[in-house]
Amino acid sequence: MNENEFASKLKPWLDRGAKAVGEMQATRLKSARLRAMDAYREPVRLFGLVTVNAGTAQTLHYSVMQRALLFLPIAILIGVLAVKSAQEPDLGDIDAQLLTQELPPDAFLDQDFRSWLGKSQG
Amino acid sequence: MSDFLASVERRAFKQAVFAVHEEESALDIVQDSMMRLAEKYSDRPAAELPLLFQRILQNAIRDYFRRSKVRSTWTTLLSNLGLGGEDGEGDPFDTLEVENSPNVPDSPADRLEQSQVMASIEDAVKALPARQREAFMLRYWEELGVSETAKVMGCSEGSVKTHCSRATHALAKVLRSKGITL
Numbered sequence: 001m002n003e004n005e006f007a008s009k010l011k012p013w014l015d016r017g018a019k020a021v022g023e024m025q026a027t028r029l030k031s032a033r034l035r036a037m038d039a040y041r042e043p044v045r046l047f048g049l050v051t052v053n054a055g056t057a058q059t060l061h062y063s064v065m066q067r068a069l070l071f072l073p074i075a076i077l078i079g080v081l082a083v084k085s086a087q088e089p090d091l092g093d094i095d096a097q098l099l100t101q102e103l104p105p106d107a108f109l110d111q112d113f114r115s116w117l118g119k120s121q122g
Numbered sequence: 123m124s125d126f127l128a129s130v131e132r133r134a135f136k137q138a139v140f141a142v143h144e145e146e147s148a149l150d151i152v153q154d155s156m157m158r159l160a161e162k163y164s165d166r167p168a169a170e171l172p173l174l175f176q177r178i179l180q181n182a183i184r185d186y187f188r189r190s191k192v193r194s195t196w197t198t199l200l201s202n203l204g205l206g207g208e209d210g211e212g213d214p215f216d217t218l219e220v221e222n223s224p225n226v227p228d229s230p231a232d233r234l235e236q237s238q239v240m241a242s243i244e245d246a247v248k249a250l251p252a253r254q255r256e257a258f259m260l261r262y263w264e265e266l267g268v269s270e271t272a273k274v275m276g277c278s279e280g281s282v283k284t285h286c287s288r289a290t291h292a293l294a295k296v297l298r299s300k301g302i303t304l
Contacts, residue, residue, distance in 0.1 A: 003290045007262035009304040010293065013243050014263050018132040020240070025145060029131040032153035037124050040160035 123164065126171050127156050134179055137259050140248045141183045151186055155179045176264060177274045180256060187252075239302055246296040250289050253277075257285030258293075 021029070098105050107113050131152060138148035155178045163174050247255060253275070260271040261282065272279045297304070 003287060004262075006290050006294055006304070007258070007286075010243065011263060013240055013304070014136070014247070015133075017240050017244055018136045020237075021132050021135060025135060025149065026132070028149050029135055029152065032149065032156055033124065033127045033131055035153070036127060036156035036160040039157055040123055040164055042164065 123160060123171070126168065126175075127159075130172070130175060131156070133263065134175070136244075137179065137263075138183060140244070140255060140259070141252065142186055143248060147186060151179070151182045155182045158182075172264065173266065173270055173274065176260060176266065180260075180274055183256075242300050242302055243293075243297065246293050249296070250292060254285045254289035254292065257282050258289035261286050262290075 098108075134152045134155065135148055138151040139145055142148055142151065155175065158178050159171070159175050163171070166174060247258070250258065256275055257271060260266045260274055261268065266274065268279045268282050271282045275282065275285075
């Protein structure tokens with residue numbers, strides 16, 4: 001009898017030993033299996049392209065969510081600053097108007113002229 | 123997944139018991155292995171599950187030994203005896219009688235005898251050195267191929283063949299010494 005034959009004769013005995021596992025151990029094994037199945041989640045298809053296990057998908061989801069939460073305040077700040085800067089008048093335009101109008105810019109430095117301008121606008 | 127786990131749980135438990143010689147720890151090892159498979163490899167096709175599970179199980183057994191750092195001196199002693207090399211008695215397989223399969227016992231006496239044979243076989247398997255037992259279990263009980271067994275064990279195919287050969291010779295020798303015919 002060679003190795004393979006010997007092993008094939010031994011296998012049914014080992015199988016029988018496995019079947020003869022005590023009732024308590026069998027119950028524990030079953031409960032362990034059920035616990036594992038609680039942790040099991042059906043695999044998820046990402047963008048219809050790749051299949052990943054649910055754990056990986058969940059990790060990915062958390063990671064995206066975490067990053068989103070981290071960058072959200074920064075994005076809001078940038079948005080507010082952008083809106084504010086869009087609402088502010090362009091200083092270049094003001095300079096251009098000052099330089100091109102007939103009234104010399106030095107006139108605005110004159111205190112009397114400025115008070116007269118204020119009164120006439122009021 | 124559930125069907126697969128149900129089909130392997132008892133064998134996995136016995137494998138762990140053979141390795142760690144303790145039922146509580148063996149149950150923990152099997153539970154951890156099942157949990158790991160269910161959590162991490164739910165996306166794998168069913169055909170890959172046996173190999174993956176065996177890899178996880180064997181790693182869990184190794185982790186157990188790594189953690190506990192305790193090796194049974196009794197196991198080492200017996201396995202050394204089993205590994206004693208050629209002693210001039212020829213091939214131990216030669217004297218083993220071959221029958222088709224374990225008989226279904228008819229009488230209580232037969233049943234007792236068969237349970238004793240089963241216990242002797244299990245003791246002999248337990249007494250094998252860890253790597254030989256691992257190779258034998260994977261190759262002949264789980265029926266993995268040589269290359270698959272090598273992958274699970276993290277060794278070469280040549281090593282698997284050597285471990286299997288030594289394991290079968292050691293088992294045949296022990297069983298013959300006890301007058302057991304398969």
